[in-house]
Amino acid sequence: MSDAPTILDLTGETQNLRPDKPFNDIRAWTRANLTPDLWTVLVTDSMRDELRAVVIQLRQQNLPTFMLQPEHFKLAASRTVMAEARHRVDDTCGFAIIDRLPLDEWTLDEIKSVYWLLGKILCRPVAQNATGEMFRDIRYQGDNDYGGRDRSLTMQRLTYHNDNSGNRNVPHYQSLLCLNAAAEGGLSEYCSIYSLYNALLEVSPVELERLFHPFYHNRFGLQADKEAVAIRAPALTWDGARLFGRCSINKITGGYRVAEQEIDNVTRATLERVVSIIPEKELSAQYLLTRGQTCIINNREGVHHREAYKDSDSDNSKRHLLRMWFRDEGREVFDG
Amino acid sequence: MSLPDNVLNLSSNTPDLRPSAPFRNVKTWTRADFTPRDWTVPVTVTVKNELHSIVDQLTSQNLPLHMLTPDHFDMPKTRAMMAKARGMADVGPGVAVIDRLPLDDWNEDQTRSIYWLLARLLCRPVAQTMKGTIFRNIRDILDAERGTDNAMSQRQLTYHNDNSGNRVLPKFTSLLCLYPSIEGGESEYCSSYTLYNALAEEAPELLERLFQPFYHDRRGLQANGQPTVSWVPCFAYDGNKLWARFSQMKIKIGHEQAGAEMDNITRAALEAVQSIIPQKRLSLRYMMERGQIQIINNREGLHYRAHFKDGKTLEQKRHLWRLWHRDEGRPVYDG
Numbered sequence: 237m238s239d240a241p242t243i244l245d246l247t248g249e250t251q252n253l254r255p256d257k258p259f260n261d262i263r264a265w266t267r268a269n270l271t272p273d274l275w276t277v278l279v280t281d282s283m284r285d286e287l288r289a290v291v292i293q294l295r296q297q298n299l300p301t302f303m304l305q306p307e308h309f310k311l312a313a314s315r316t317v318m319a320e321a322r323h324r325v326d327d328t329c330g331f332a333i334i335d336r337l338p339l340d341e342w343t344l345d346e347i348k349s350v351y352w353l354l355g356k357i358l359c360r361p362v363a364q365n366a367t368g369e370m371f372r373d374i375r376y377q378g379d380n381d382y383g384g385r386d387r388s389l390t391m392q393r394l395t396y397h398n399d400n401s402g403n404r405n406v407p408h409y410q411s412l413l414c415l416n417a418a419a420e421g422g423l424s425e426y427c428s429i430y431s432l433y434n435a436l437l438e439v440s441p442v443e444l445e446r447l448f449h450p451f452y453h454n455r456f457g458l459q460a461d462k463e464a465v466a467i468r469a470p471a472l473t474w475d476g477a478r479l480f481g482r483c484s485i486n487k488i489t490g491g492y493r494v495a496e497q498e499i500d501n502v503t504r505a506t507l508e509r510v511v512s513i514i515p516e517k518e519l520s521a522q523y524l525l526t527r528g529q530t531c532i533i534n535n536r537e538g539v540h541h542r543e544a545y546k547d548s549d550s551d552n553s554k555r556h557l558l559r560m561w562f563r564d565e566g567r568e569v570f571d572g
Numbered sequence: 573m574s575l576p577d578n579v580l581n582l583s584s585n586t587p588d589l590r591p592s593a594p595f596r597n598v599k600t601w602t603r604a605d606f607t608p609r610d611w612t613v614p615v616t617v618t619v620k621n622e623l624h625s626i627v628d629q630l631t632s633q634n635l636p637l638h639m640l641t642p643d644h645f646d647m648p649k650t651r652a653m654m655a656k657a658r659g660m661a662d663v664g665p666g667v668a669v670i671d672r673l674p675l676d677d678w679n680e681d682q683t684r685s686i687y688w689l690l691a692r693l694l695c696r697p698v699a700q701t702m703k704g705t706i707f708r709n710i711r712d713i714l715d716a717e718r719g720t721d722n723a724m725s726q727r728q729l730t731y732h733n734d735n736s737g738n739r740v741l742p743k744f745t746s747l748l749c750l751y752p753s754i755e756g757g758e759s760e761y762c763s764s765y766t767l768y769n770a771l772a773e774e775a776p777e778l779l780e781r782l783f784q785p786f787y788h789d790r791r792g793l794q795a796n797g798q799p800t801v802s803w804v805p806c807f808a809y810d811g812n813k814l815w816a817r818f819s820q821m822k823i824k825i826g827h828e829q830a831g832a833e834m835d836n837i838t839r840a841a842l843e844a845v846q847s848i849i850p851q852k853r854l855s856l857r858y859m860m861e862r863g864q865i866q867i868i869n870n871r872e873g874l875h876y877r878a879h880f881k882d883g884k885t886l887e888q889k890r891h892l893w894r895l896w897h898r899d900e901g902r903p904v905y906d907g
Contacts, residue, residue, distance in 0.1 A: 296702065296795040296796060297699070297702050297704070297795055297904040297905055297906055298699070298702065298703050298704035298904070299699055299704040299706075299903060299904055300637075300638045300704055300706060301638075302636045302637075302638040302639045303638045303704075303706070303903060308902050308903075308904075363633070363634075363635055366632065366633050366634065367634050368633070368634035368635040368636055368639075370635075370636055370639075460632040460633050461631075461632055462632075567644050568635055568639060568644075569633040569634070569635055570633055571633055
């Protein structure tokens with residue numbers, strides 16, 4: 237088929253393989269067999285002491301945040317904790333919650349410095365928009381409509397999705413440091429893509445197969461000037477070892493709109509099935525982030541979700557997370 | 573000798589050798605030997621095109637300034653230009669002036685990004701304060717905001733090395749001229765080797781004094797709880813390079829801070845440095861213009877700035893961006 241010039245076709249860059257059987261390894265968990273201890277990585281006393289020492293050093297001699305390098309500090313215990321978190325994100329649950337940083341002891345700048353150093357130990361941080369934003373403030377921005385773009389800046393529910401699925405390079409990991417939890421709501425969920433695959437294979441094989449075929453994904457104006465406004469790529473790919481998700485109903489419906497393509501019935505049913513089967517089969521883990529916790533997710537091998545929430549009038553009860561994105565491929569700019 | 577508690581003894585880490593003969597090398601030039609062509613590195617059309625292309629890329633997809641790295645851009649001619657400048661500052665005469673960036677084509681952020689990338693090609697930029705200031709605005713500011721740094725005034729700065737009271741001196745200082753003054757502000761640079769030769773001929777006993785330790789005030793720029801004064805010679809020779817660590821002002825205050833009286837030979841040695849450079853015309857002189865970048869070897873030469881006057885408009889007020897560079901230690905202020 238021929239695309240309008242406004243579409244960046246990435247289908248040639250993806251492999252057209254299928255798994256030959258359901259997944260039965262540790263990555264294919266469901267809510268029933270995952271307990272919080274499997275995703276929780278405790279901040280040890282040694283790590284806390286190291287981070288306190290880092291902050292004391294920074295109070296003596298500082299650098300711009302983005303010049304800070306883990307190599308310049310003694311962070312052996314922090315490296316151990318971050319390696320464990322990465323192991324769980326890469327090879328077990330697909331997500332981890334680091335519990336928790338002593339935020340009350342530090343200023344916001346100090347928190348950002350520590351978060352940046354831990355982020356650099358995890359993987360390379362990358363920009364979250366074309367202007368080069370590295371720390372994204374995820375909080376209510378005063379408009380629950382938000383023009384249909386970045387819904388994470390509203391209090392609305394976010395349905396199951398991969399972050400930045402309309403971009404050329406999808407972030408490998410996403411981390412969220414909770415500065416303040418909401419007064420009410422805001423429950424998070426994470427669903428392994430392997431569990432999702434298994435469930436769809438069993439009850440909706442037609443919809444599962446559709447996910448391996450291309451969709452249009454709206455880029456919502458985050459692309460560079462003169463770049464295509466939408467991409468065309470499958471929502472699911474398999475390279476023989478790992479599944480790779482690229483799914484956001486919001487972006488896909490928006491993608492078909494800007495591509496001026498009609499969404500056919502199978503496509504629509506597929507998107508609806510992804511969103512319905514996760515709660516129906518209780519495939520996802522649920523957790524409520526609290527102040528000082530950092531949630532790290534594998535953004536390519538799982539989809540995540542956030543419930544609607546309410547802030548209170550008090551500044552300390554307004555939900556506020558600091559988001560970072562990570563990947564090792566390409567350059568650190570937004571489009572990689 | 574025992575030192576007061578507020579003194580950081582750096583003299584024990586300093587080589588205590590003496591050159592066996594006057595220096596005869598590429599750094600032993602005097603003003604008579606030098607023409608602007610010898611210290612100027614032109615910015616070619618090709619380099620300008622590379623830099624314009626980078627600005628275009630940054631306009632499309634940017635990163636925080638301190639994350640920008642030359643490895644991410646196609647800039648072979650720019651690399652060659654900076655390698656030439658570094659060679660001149662490091663193993664050549666000790667100074668290079670890059671002439672000049674097309675600042676009128678860029679906004680302030682774009683100019684800063686380009687300067688940062690060029691600086692990273694030169695040598696690792698390091699902090700100029702404990703807070704981690706990387707770009708230092710060198711311009712006349714209110715007394716109340718200036719602190720102890722006379723570079724931020726219109727006053728003359730006598731011959732000195734930047735940050736001479738610190739544990740680790742910057743290897744290079746670079747200055748990008750955003751706007752020159754309307755009057756004055758001439759820069760000078762004098763090679764430490766030339767200075768050594770002149771003092772060896774005219775005042776050998778004072779030269780020897782410069783190889784002995786002095787108290788250097790650290791201007792309150794050190795970390796909390798760190799000694800306020802350092803104790804270290806003005807000249808050090810390691811058998812290969814002649815390092816200078818000189819600031820008459822810092823040394824005078826350093827002696828006061830340490831409660832040490834300056835004897836006559838100490839005073840005379842400091843004054844000899846200030847007088848022999850103009851008297852023997854040892855330094856080169858140049859006036860920086862908008863878009864030029866001055867790079868000096870801060871360890872093997874002293875520099876000077878004449879008094880200047882600003883005009884009323886922004887474009888008539890002298891304004892430079894200063895970076896410090898070194899590869900040793902961490903990039904924090906104290907290394």
